[in-house]
Amino acid sequence: MIEFNKVSYSYDKNRGNAVDELSLFIEQNEWIALIGHNGSGKSTVAKLMNGLLLPTEGNVSVSGLPLSEDTYWDIRKKVGMVFQNPENQFVGTTVMDDVAFGLENLGFPREEMVKRVASALKEVDMYAFKDQAPNRLSGGQKQRVAIAGILAIMPEVIIFDEASTMLDPNGKKELLETIKGLRKIKKMTIVYITHDLSEAAYADRIIVMNEGKQWMSGKPREVFQYRDELSEIGLEIPLISSIYSGMNKHGVKLEKEPLHMKELVDQLWKLSSKM
Amino acid sequence: MEIVFENVDFTYQPNSPFSHQALKNISLRIKHGDYAAFIGHTGSGKSTLLQHLNGILRPTSGTVRIGDFELTTKKNNAIKSLRRKVGVVFQYPEHQLFEETVERDILFGPKNFGMDMEEAKHKLPVILEEVGLPTDVLQRSPFELSGGQMRRVAIAGVLITDPNVLILDEPTAGLDPRGRKQIMSLIDSLHKKKRMTIILVTHHMEDVLRHANQAFVLSEGELVMQGEPVEVFQEEERLQDIGLGIPEELQLINQLQQALGLPITYHHQSPSELGKDIAQALHAGGNR
Ligand SMILES: Nc1ncnc2c1ncn2[C@@H]1O[C@H](COP(=O)(O)OP(=O)(O)O)[C@@H](O)[C@H]1O
Ligand SMILES: Nc1ncnc2c1ncn2[C@@H]1O[C@H](COP(=O)(O)OP(=O)(O)O)[C@@H](O)[C@H]1O
Ligand SMILES: [Mg+2]
Ligand SMILES: [Mg+2]
Numbered sequence: 369m370i371e372f373n374k375v376s377y378s379y380d381k382n383r384g385n386a387v388d389e390l391s392l393f394i395e396q397n398e399w400i401a402l403i404g405h406n407g408s409g410k411s412t413v414a415k416l417m418n419g420l421l422l423p424t425e426g427n428v429s430v431s432g433l434p435l436s437e438d439t440y441w442d443i444r445k446k447v448g449m450v451f452q453n454p455e456n457q458f459v460g461t462t463v464m465d466d467v468a469f470g471l472e473n474l475g476f477p478r479e480e481m482v483k484r485v486a487s488a489l490k491e492v493d494m495y496a497f498k499d500q501a502p503n504r505l506s507g508g509q510k511q512r513v514a515i516a517g518i519l520a521i522m523p524e525v526i527i528f529d530e531a532s533t534m535l536d537p538n539g540k541k542e543l544l545e546t547i548k549g550l551r552k553i554k555k556m557t558i559v560y561i562t563h564d565l566s567e568a569a570y571a572d573r574i575i576v577m578n579e580g581k582q583w584m585s586g587k588p589r590e591v592f593q594y595r596d597e598l599s600e601i602g603l604e605i606p607l608i609s610s611i612y613s614g615m616n617k618h619g620v621k622l623e624k625e626p627l628h629m630k631e632l633v634d635q636l637w638k639l640s641s642k643m
Numbered sequence: 644m645e646i647v648f649e650n651v652d653f654t655y656q657p658n659s660p661f662s663h664q665a666l667k668n669i670s671l672r673i674k675h676g677d678y679a680a681f682i683g684h685t686g687s688g689k690s691t692l693l694q695h696l697n698g699i700l701r702p703t704s705g706t707v708r709i710g711d712f713e714l715t716t717k718k719n720n721a722i723k724s725l726r727r728k729v730g731v732v733f734q735y736p737e738h739q740l741f742e743e744t745v746e747r748d749i750l751f752g753p754k755n756f757g758m759d760m761e762e763a764k765h766k767l768p769v770i771l772e773e774v775g776l777p778t779d780v781l782q783r784s785p786f787e788l789s790g791g792q793m794r795r796v797a798i799a800g801v802l803i804t805d806p807n808v809l810i811l812d813e814p815t816a817g818l819d820p821r822g823r824k825q826i827m828s829l830i831d832s833l834h835k836k837k838r839m840t841i842i843l844v845t846h847h848m849e850d851v852l853r854h855a856n857q858a859f860v861l862s863e864g865e866l867v868m869q870g871e872p873v874e875v876f877q878e879e880e881r882l883q884d885i886g887l888g889i890p891e892e893l894q895l896i897n898q899l900q901q902a903l904g905l906p907i908t909y910h911h912q913s914p915s916e917l918g919k920d921i922a923q924a925l926h927a928g929g930n931r
Contacts, residue, residue, distance in 0.1 A: 405819040406790045452817075507685055533817045536685045536846045538886050563819040604820035607849070607891045607914055614918020620925060629891065633898050640903050640925060 369557050370394040370417055370447075370525065375426035376580075377412055386412045388580035389426070396431075396524075399551065399558040401568035401588075404577030405602030410561045413577065414527045417559065418447035431524055445474070447525045448518030450511065452533050463489070463505075464498040467516045474521065481520075488519040491553065492546050508539030512546055519550075525557040532567060544570055565592070566606035569627045576603070589625045608632055644710030644728065644807045644840065646673040646696065651705035653691055665691040667864040669705070673857065675807075678834050678841040680851040680872070683861035684886045689844045690734065692861065693810055696842065697729040698722045709808070727756050730801030734812040734844075737793040740785040745776075748785050749800045756804060766803055774799045774829060791822035798829070808840040809833060815847065823847075827854060849890040852876065853911070860887070873909065892917055903928075 370393070377387040387409045394400050404410050415421040416428055419440030428435040430443050460466030467485045476484070489495040492512040497505065502513055511531055518526055528547075532540040544567060547558060560571060568574050574591045576584040578601045584591060591598075592609045599605075612626050622639065626632035653666035665688045673679045681689045694700040695707050698714055707714040712725045719725075733739060742748040746767065753763035771778055774795040780788065785796055794814060801809065811830065815823040827850055834841045845851060851858055851872050858875045860868040862885040868875050876882070876889040879897060888894070892909065896917075899905040905924040912920065 406822060530817070537848075537888055538684060565820075599821075602819050602821035604824075608895075610914035611892070611895065611918040611921070614915030615922040615925075616918070617915070618919045618922035620918075620922045629895055629898070632895070633902060636899065636921075636925070637902055640928060 369396040369398070369431055370559075371427075371429045372413075372416070373427045373429075375416060375423045375428055377416060377421055378424050379412075385424070385580050387416065387423075390580065390582055391426075392575060392582055392585070394525075394557060394559065397555050397557055398573060399547075399560065399571045401571035401574045402559055402561045402577065403563055403565065403568050403574060403603060404583070405563060408577040408601075409580040410577055411529055412580075414449065414529050414559065414561060417525070417527060418449055419443040420449075445521060446523050447527060448521060448523035449527045449529060450514050450518060450531045452530045461501060462499050463494065463502055463513050466502050466513060467520050470517050470521050484520045484522070485516075488516040489513075491519055491550060492516045493549070506539065507535045508542035511535065511539070511543050515546060515550075525559065527559040527561065529561045530563075531560075532562065532564070540567065563603060565598075565603060566608075566628075569606055576601075588627055592625065592627075645675050645708075646808070646840070646842075647671070647706075647708040648695075649706045649708070651695065651702045651707060653688075653695070653700060654703045655691075657703060665864050666695075666702075669866050671859060671866060671869065673840065673842065675840055676834075676838055677857050678855045679843070679857040679859060680855035681842070681844045681859050681861060682846070682848065682851060682887060687861040688864040689861055690812055691864075693731065693812055693842065693844060696808070696810055697726050697731050699731075723756060727752075727758075727804045728806050729808045729810065730804060730806035731810045732794075732797050732801055732812065732814055734816065736797030737785070737790065740793060740796060743784060744782050745785050745788070745796050746781040748796055749781075749803055752800050752804045758804065763803055770799050770803050773802060773833070775825070789822075791818055791825060794818070794822075794826055795829070802833075806839070808842065810842045812844045813846070814843070815845065815850070830854070848876070848888060849892065852890045852893070852909075860885070862886075899924075 372390050372392045375387060375390045376385045378385045402410050416423055419435055430446050433439055433443060435443055459469050464485055467488055468481055471481045471484060489498055492515050494512050494516060502510060532543050535543060550556060562568055569588045571588065574586060574588055575582055576591060583601060592605045595605045595613065608626055608629055612632060622635045626635060648669045648671045651666055651669040654662055654664045656662050683689050695702060696709060701714055701716060704716060709725065709729060712721060740748050742751060750763055753760060768778055776792060776795050785793060815826050830841060831854060833839050843855065855872055858872045859866060860875060867885065876893050879889050882889060896907050896909055899907055907920050907924055
């Protein structure tokens with residue numbers, strides 16, 4: 369779906385590469401969490417994925433289409449992006465107008481537009497708010513409207529660039545649940561950028577960035593084995609993983625490494641009923 | 644400086660169609676040297692309350708007392724000297740860094756307050772050390788710094804006026820785990836070494852549990868709970884009703900107590916120590 373072949377990008381020749389000879393491959397319908405400390409190159413990678421930036425060296429391709437000056441416009445239609453601050457993403461006076469904005473820009477006929485807007489709002493469960501002013505919504509609701517705006521364009525990939533960072537804990541949960549829900553109803557590749565590893569636990573695979581390079585890639589359970597190494601590059605494994613590693617050192621072995629509290633409690637329950 | 648709120652109401656744009664009451668009859672007391680944390684979902688009134696602490700907003704009714712200063716509905720001319728004593732680091736302070744160099748940014752407060760500039764400059768190295776920035780950042784542009792460093796510059800700009808109270812509105816929002824830990828331990832050391840009163844707004848419940856000695860819970864502009872963090876977090880259901888969670892380790896302890904009857908308590912142990920406690924409780928249970 370998305371392929372990077374030795375991609376480098378430099379904002380400033382004097383300061384080295386923000387993305388450095390990066391090669392990666394993301395499959396269709398994969399949910400990738402892209403993690404790394406502040407400044408490790410995540411947003412630069414995101415912008416190279418949707419053609420907001422063109423590589424200084426190397427090649428990017430999206431569903432077989434190589435990224436270049438001639439194709440970046442088409443690639444942007446394939447790869448939608450949701451940003452950190454929902455406020456800055458709003459332009460319309462109602463939720464519906466707002467979702468329609470992207471389509472209008474692309475010159476869609478009115479009838480098709482109305483259909484797409486309605487179905488996108490339903491997909492994120494915000495249809496009931498269609499006539500409201502976006503600035504009256506909660507943070508989580510605003511992000512859902514921003515997602516609807518992207519869904520309406522029907523991209524193949526959605527990138528969430530720290531889209532949960534400014535949300536409170538409820539808003540974060542709401543965002544993750546919305547993505548989970550979307551994945552159930554439609555095929556879609558997700559790139560979820562975060563430095564919160566408990567959010568990354570939801571992904572099929574985690575790609576860890578460090579200093580513009582891919583530092584590791586693997587299933588959440590595999591990546592969370594590297595607690596000390598991750599901490600050296602500024603990251604922290606989820607609390608539940610830390611607690612489990614303490615238990616493990618003191619003789620408690622569970623069938624599978626727990627990623628969430630429920631997985632831990634359920635397995636402990638099973639274990640203790642056998643004891 | 645003790646901080647006291649007595650029956651404070653605050654309404655934005657009163658007597659207009661947009662009028663909105665953001666604080667409702669708030670009464671509270673924060674003792675000198677406390678580390679107080681304010682929690683509540685977005686829009687519950689946390690930032691509005693903080694802005695009463697250094698006179699950016701004045702109560703619509705009621706009284707706020709900070710040491711000898713009294714803030715009421717009436718204008719108070721001593722507001723500048725209050726602001727020197729009560730330093731506020733706003734949410735996303737990097738949006739408010741605007742000078743050409745870090746040095747000028749840090750010295751903005753002293754200049755604004757008409758302090759002795761030579762003396763303020765003299766203090767720069769000490770302040771930088773306190774916040775953990777190298778002296779060579781002084782001549783750099785604040786925009787070249789990382790997110791965590793920009794937060795430190797903002798904190799330095801407040802510390803240089805030598806406040807007694809330090810207020811931080813979500814100071815770790817958007818920082819990566821390392822940056823967040825570093826800022827939290829910087830605040831801890833200011834609290835302990837300089838005996839500053841700390842007032843923190845955060846969504847990270849585990850930081851409240853680990854660092855604060857008082858927690859205040861706001862919901863829809865009302866102060867609905869207060870007390871030591873461990874006590875406040877015992878009321879999981881009540882917090883859930885107003886859209887808040889408790890720290891994950893306490894959630895786990897509660898569930899293990901309920902589902903498995905494990906006698907585990909929270910005593911500020913680290914996550915891996917908690918894991919050890921759980922392992923031991925399981926083994927003890929199994930041998931019975
Ligand atoms: N517009 C820009 N101009 C110059 N340097 C930039 C710009 N955007 C990012 N950088 C630099 O590129 C590196 C990677 O940044 P970024 O991709 O934003 O990282 P992340 O999203 O992981 O925080 C950092 O060193 C950052 O300072
Ligand atoms: N300048 C303003 N004018 C009108 N209403 C405001 C203003 N600032 C905040 N509010 C409203 O006051 C309430 C409390 O806001 P705030 O104190 O910012 O909450 P918090 O910091 O807990 O998220 C919210 O409903 C918010 O919309
Ligand atoms: Mg970024
Ligand atoms: Mg606020």
